[in-house]
Amino acid sequence: xxxxxxxxxxxxxxxxxxxxxxxxxxxxxxxxxxxxxxxxxxxxxxxxxxxxxxxxxxxxxxxxxxxxxxxxxxxxxxxxxxxxxxxxxxxxxxxxxxxxxxxxxxxxxxxxxxxxxxxxxxxxxxxxxxxxxxxxxxxxxxxxxxxxxxxxxxxxxxxxxxxxxxxxxxxxxxxxxxxxxxxxxx
Numbered sequence: 001x002x003x004x005x006x007x008x009x010x011x012x013x014x015x016x017x018x019x020x021x022x023x024x025x026x027x028x029x030x031x032x033x034x035x036x037x038x039x040x041x042x043x044x045x046x047x048x049x050x051x052x053x054x055x056x057x058x059x060x061x062x063x064x065x066x067x068x069x070x071x072x073x074x075x076x077x078x079x080x081x082x083x084x085x086x087x088x089x090x091x092x093x094x095x096x097x098x099x100x101x102x103x104x105x106x107x108x109x110x111x112x113x114x115x116x117x118x119x120x121x122x123x124x125x126x127x128x129x130x131x132x133x134x135x136x137x138x139x140x141x142x143x144x145x146x147x148x149x150x151x152x153x154x155x156x157x158x159x160x161x162x163x164x165x166x167x168x169x170x171x172x173x174x175x176x177x178x179x180x181x182x183x184x185x186x
Contacts, residue, residue, distance in 0.1 A: 054100065058095070
């Protein structure tokens with residue numbers, strides 16, 4: 001019977017190690033870096049060299065009374081048309097999770113701001129394979145296009161293997177408790 005307890009403990013430890021190794025990387029991009037979401041920022045330069053994938057997020061930091069973040073259609077983006085947004089926020093700190101592949105368009109809905117370059121178009125590639133590989137899909141690079149200056153270093157965050165619902169810390173704690181319980185029960 002003691003051998004069975006050791007086997008269960010070994011299985012629990014292996015399961016714990018596997019679950020801890022499964023998180024996938026996601027990148028959180030602060031739009032405009034320290035300049036934030038503001039007039040006078042060249043978002044074309046900001047996007048150069050960046051790759052965006054499903055699971056990444058865009059963080060827009062701005063004065064709540066000064067700007068908005070409106071996700072719009074390609075047509076509204078090209079013409080800077082306000083009032084037809086897919087979604088809008090004016091909280092001053094907007095996080096947009098990139099949930100679908102394709103091009104996503106963002107403008108500031110304050111009159112004149114979009115026309116002065118406060119707009120961002122981001123082409124999002126499908127998520128990396130479950131192994132966490134960062135090889136771009138279809139052998140091509142993920143691309144970003146935008147009209148409107150700063151350099152950035154994106155932050156890498158861990159996203160849990162349960163589709164981003166549970167943080168890796170919580171997942172690890174749950175698995176540790178499960179492993180401990182299996183040791184105690186056996």
